[in-house]
Amino acid sequence: MPFAPRPALRRRLLPLLAGGVLCLVAIGAGLAMLKPARPAPGVVVAAPTAQGPSAASTGSAARAVAAPEALRAEVPLLDAQQWAQLQQSLAGHPQADAEAARIIELLAYQRSVQQFRAERLAGAGASDPTLVALARRIDEGLDARIANGEVSGPEAQRLKAALLEVLEPDASRRAEALAAWRQAQLTAHPPQTDPRDTQLLQAQQVVVARWRREAPAGAAPDALVAQLEELRQRIYASPSTNQGKTP
């Protein structure tokens, strides 16, 4: 038995095995929350899960155990390898379960949008009740995606435009609705300002004015560039009070 684990090693493997089982439970739970909105041949459907906390995040073991394999096959949101990759990528994450749940919800949302696109390409009209229901669900989940930083502003705008095409039949009201949404987004997210930027611009003017006063005509601007660079380094050496995430 050259490959049989030794007792000590076996003891160490037990937690790993238990972790693996938990992973399977979690994937089952994650997949269990994905209900097909309108199953169609060749079209994988997954409902957005903004309605409530997911099984994965609440650890609903009963629901996880009940997750049928058929659903997993029918809704290959993640295959086994991808799930393993996701789990590995979250190893050591302080909120791994919540993060996994968020990602699965996003992937489900992505699938819903893919289905929306497929339905439109297949010729579903704006009055199609299934399409309307799908559009409404996607619309309801959009704010959460924006808040999570999962979709960009322009991406959200395109999505909103597509949804309004279905949800607002009147062309002029549709344009007004998109404009209003856009304005609301701009109001809700005023551009971040960094006070160091203003400081830099003002200081640059001073440096350039001095250089133009003092440098001989036709002088190479190397000295000016060096001064400007020193200025940038100095001003941005102090931390901003208003910075985005920098991984």
Added chain:
Amino acid sequence: MIDRPVSSLLRRLLAALALLLLAPWAHAAWFIWETVELPLSSGAACGNGTPYRFFVNRTPLNNHLAITFEGGGACWDQDACEGVGAYSATNPDGIPADYMSLPNSAAGGLVTPFSARVDPFEGVRTQDWTLVYMPYCTGDVHTGNLVHVYNDKRPDQPRVQYHRGQANVKAAADWMRQHLGRPGNMLLTGFSAGGVGSTANYAILRDKLAPKGRATLMADSGPMMNAPRGNTKEQSPSQPLHELIRASWGLDLPGGMIPTLMAKLPGLDFNNMGSLNGALARHYPKDRFGYLLFQQDGIFSGFSYLDFFPDIANETDPEKQKQMLNVLWRQDIAAWLPSLDAEPNISYHVPFFRDFNESHCLTIVDFSGTGIQEKGIVSAGTFVNNGLDRKPPMRNVEQDQVSDLTQPLSIALEILAIVLDIFG
């Protein structure tokens, strides 16, 4: 007693392996747009001197990478660098850390399916890859290497313009290599100025990131036309533009784009920036290079010729002016395409017209109206997939000069056109 050292060694090996595998992904946030601010010590800067920031949206599910270069004008005078005028450079005030959350960012919010995860209009396979978005704030089509003081408009308040596009790309490439590792497949794309930027910086990113799989370029509406030095502008209408930007943006200076590319690409002709297309194709024979543009592009042609052909600039009839620009544009295209034909790994897609954004850019918003029906090509999506799939190169030039004028476009383009009209 024997178990301990063996298991300890095993544990250490496993830990080391895990660290090795996970190192590029440590502390990664998946499927979220993250801001990366490049260190000033790298030379990176936006046009006004503020820090350059780009954006990353990672996936743990594959190791492929799609990099999009933003477009938005260019500048070689004070007004344009400060964002004044129809053709002025975008983001003159720099890139805020929350840029990606703003609906009016990225060319007024038009963006492209290549930088989207959830897209209701276009499904592009790279939407499942790790996405990198390179904003544009330097006015130099991501290529510059010079700090220029422009005072032609307001001498008392000069504009200090950091044409640092190339430093931004180099520093971003370093960051990507360090934090994302070597990608599997890699796509470089960009629209308008980003189309030029993706082409000009292809070799820098390609060499730094060293993708293990397929590397592909899809450059939209930013052609590097053939314009040999020594030719007159009547022979090569883009020649004056190329000459001006070489000087204004420091492309020929030590460390500038031309010397950098000359060192990498033996086939590059110092006296013809348009030779970059062929030089890239020959240097990376297994890569695929795709170029897209409209025959009626009214914006890139404006950039290319208005400042250099006074008779066109002085034309008061807008329609006639457009026609005059288009004559030169088509002359440049006619000289350009045969040079691309010589390379077996170059494709191009040149439809006639799209009634949106003056037929400038095929990949913004969606691909509707970018097909070539006479060839059975529904949209530019077919062309993109052809390149990613390594199918025989496509050389698509639409002959029909009528049907596109009345072709229906997607409702998205129509709605967004209305909204942009409202918001200016």
